[in-house]
Amino acid sequence: MLRVVKPRNARSKRALEAREPKEIEDPRTAIFVKGTSTGDKLNAAMKELMALKRPEAISFSKKNTVRPFEDTASLEFWAHKNDASMFVIGQSTKKRPDGLTFVRMYNGKVLDMCEVGVDNFVSMEHFKTKKSTPGHRPLMHFASELFDTHPRLIQLKSLLLDFFGSERLEGVHLSGVEHVISVQLAPTSPELSSTVVDTAVDETKHLPTVHLRTYTVSAMASGTKIPRIELVPMGPSLDLSLRRHQQADPEMLKAALRRPKLKKQDVEKGLGKRKKNVEVDEMGDLRGRLHVGKQNLDKLQTRKMKGLKSARDQDSESDEDLEEQGTKRRKAV
Amino acid sequence: MDVSGILAEQAQRHNAVVVDKDIALEVDLGYLTVTDPNPVDENEYKHDLEAYLQSTARIGAQVLLSALLQCQTRPSADGPLTLLPPPTTLLPRAKPLPVPKPPTKWEQFARAKGIQNRRKDLKEWDEERGEWRARWGHSGKNKEEEGAWLNEVKANADVEADPEKEARAERKARIAKNERQQMQNAARASRGSSERSVQKAEIERTLATTRVSTASMGRFDFKLEGEKKLRGVKRKYDPTERPVEDEKKSSLALISKLDGSTKKTRKDGDAVLNVRKAVRFVSKGKGGVALTREVTLKKGSKTKSEGKR
Known part of the structure; x- marks a missing residue:
């Protein structure tokens, strides 16, 4: 347990304040940890993933005895020390060769984990093409219906999205969009697409291979307003197979997904908060009630009757003899 | 061509x-x-x-x-x-949402009294020296009396009276008082939130409930030595006579509670199907009206084409 540090001077106070929770968070810092044994392939894969993640990446150069699925104490310690909320742990064993574990933290505790095996790795150096500038935001591309339906792949998508591009941006310069990170799956096996889920069978066997590719983007004039996009492989490219995982604790996930209250200006724009005279009915349709002003019934045109004419009444009262003349006069007017 | x-x-x-x-x-x-x-x-x-x-x-x-x-x-x-719109994908946060700082005792008081906070400048104009001087800190103006070359002493003052020392003691006392207040504010802020205090409040509540949970509502129970009398919430009664406006308001509030058709529809959580959610899903978030419009439009176009044939 780390003691709570009381800042002794203004500089350390500022440093501590920078670590405090913020409404709109900084991008997640990832720590790259090597396990007790990592092969060349895994080392290279981690190095290049780090190159993509830079500058929000910290590398632990020494080997560490770390087993994230058994004990998370050291992860919590490192996360606290480095103010990091993500880990990429490389570990190669006989049983699970070339394993990469993505770990995500919430409030200093492990939220969820997903282990993938690196089946195939092609380095950046292999592609003799232009590379993207470090620190530029990638476009993310996910292709498969399973990313919306299968819990394992929903988690993987969430993790990878959080890893590469979870920073909230106000805007982007289109000239700064340099690369795409594409995550695609192999065709879904019939065992996986069948609706009957057999829990007894090892599910990971049927999970499709994940292809992670990176491309640089170039826009070509197409003759229309929208340019045609062309991609050039940049590297690294990885083929991953899903292995062990740990889903997020529902309570913890609920706390982690809590959003800040909407600002007043957002409410005025119509986001959030119920507005007056507007309600959603049982079918989920938005129904509004309009208020028209009070109707002036005095000017309401009813059936025209001679006897109701006000001017006539006055005339008849004042002078009955001049009745005919009065009507004539009115007609003239 | x-x-x-x-x-x-x-x-x-x-x-x-x-x-x-x-x-x-x-x-x-x-x-x-x-x-x-x-x-x-x-x-x-x-x-x-x-x-x-x-x-x-x-x-x-x-x-x-x-x-x-x-x-x-x-x-x-x-x-x-x-410019990018806000994201639609939900991603978990790395840290919990920031909690607003609890107000200090002075801030509570100022808010109740409607006192506006007026920030003092750090420096103050010194007429005698003709320069800006810090209010406090290094060569601050609050230490003026302590360093004065001449101090006025009243005629009936004690022989050992030292105005310089007194001024310093006063200043140190002010600092000590402020520090004490800061600590009290910090203690007050952490009082409700600490695990121990939450537990204590819960135990006290349970104990109070058990004490009145006998057939005699705890009247004939054996009393322990030093056991305090139970203090509950004091009931407050409305005055017998009150303005008509108040009465009208309270009865209207009651009636509106009875009516509450909007709340009723939300409450029926027992139903197997969440109709609103289902409609939202089928219509891709456009709503039932849009869906029916779409369906009728499609039908209309179909019948037209059939008619042409």
């Missing part, structure tokens, strides 16, 4: 940009993410993996960039900045 060539060229250009997929791609501009829910083409996947992956990625990137080009822009020093 034959324009078919030009038209074909234009169509080709258009085709190069437009994406044709069975299921529309989902774009989340806030995170610059695109998801392609179309199933994988197994033949092409097996035939040439890299080419297939690249072509799928190209389509995704094309859709995303086309969507980006339709966003609002703002001029900036480095060229136009494409």
Whole structure:
């Protein structure tokens, strides 16, 4: 347990304040940890993933005895020390060769984990093409219906999205969009697409291979307003197979997904908060009630009757003899 | 004049940009993410993996960039900045939401009294020296009396009276008082939240409940030594006579509670099907009215075409 540090001077106070929770968070810092044994392939894969993640990446150069699925104490310690909320742990064993574990933290505790095996790795150096500038935001591309339906792949998508591009941006310069990170799956096996889920069978066997590719983007004039996009492989490219995982604790996930209250200006724009005279009915349709002003019934045109004419009444009262003349006069007017 | 060539060229250009997929791609501009829910083409996947992956990625990137080009822009020093809408994907936070700092005792008092906070300047004008001086701290103005070359002493003052010392003691006392207040504020802020205090409050509540949970409501119970009398919430009664306006307001509030049709619809959580959610899902968030309109439109167009035949 780390003691709570009381800042002794203004500089350390500022440093501590920078670590405090913020409404709109900084991008997640990832720590790259090597396990007790990592092969060349895994080392290279981690190095290049780090190159993509830079500058929000910290590398632990020494080997560490770390087993994230058994004990998370050291992860919590490192996360606290480095103010990091993500880990990429490389570990190669006989049983699970070339394993990469993505770990995500919430409030200093492990939220969820997903282990993938690196089946195939092609380095950046292999592609003799232009590379993207470090620190530029990638476009993310996910292709498969399973990313919306299968819990394992929903988690993987969430993790990878959080890893590469979870920073909230106000805007982007289109000239700064340099690369795409594409995550695609192999065709879904019939065992996986069948609706009957057999829990007894090892599910990971049927999970499709994940292809992670990176491309640089170039826009070509197409003759229309929208340019045609062309991609050039940049590297690294990885083929991953899903292995062990740990889903997020529902309570913890609920706390982690809590959003800040909407600002007043957002409410005025119509986001959030119920507005007056507007309600959603049982079918989920938005129904509004309009208020028209009070109707002036005095000017309401009813059936025209001679006897109701006000001017006539006055005339008849004042002078009955001049009745005919009065009507004539009115007609003239 | 034959324009078919030009038209074909234009169509080709258009085709190069437009994406044709069975299921529309989902774009989340806030995170610059695109998801392609179309199933994988197994033949092409097996035939040439890299080419297939690249072509799928190209389509995704094309859709995303086309969507980006339709966003609002703002001029900036480095060229136009494409403004991004808030993201639709929910990603977990790394740290909990910031908790607002609890107000100090003075802040509570000031708010109750409607006192506006007026920030003092750090420096103050010194008439005698003709320069700006700090209010406190290094060579601060609050230490003026302590360093004065001459101090006035009253005629009836004690022999050992030292105005310089007294001023210093006063200043030190003020500092000590402020520190004490700060500590009290910190203690007050952490009082409700600490685990121990929460537990204590819970135990006290349970104990109070058990004490009145006998047949005699605790009246004939054996009393322990030093046991305090139970203090509950004091009931407050409304005055017998009160303004008509108040009475009207309270009865109207009661009636509105009885009516509450909007709340009733929300409460029926026992139903197996959440109708609103289902409608939202089927109509892709457009609502039931839009859905019926769409269906009738389709039907209408069908009948028309049939009629033509």
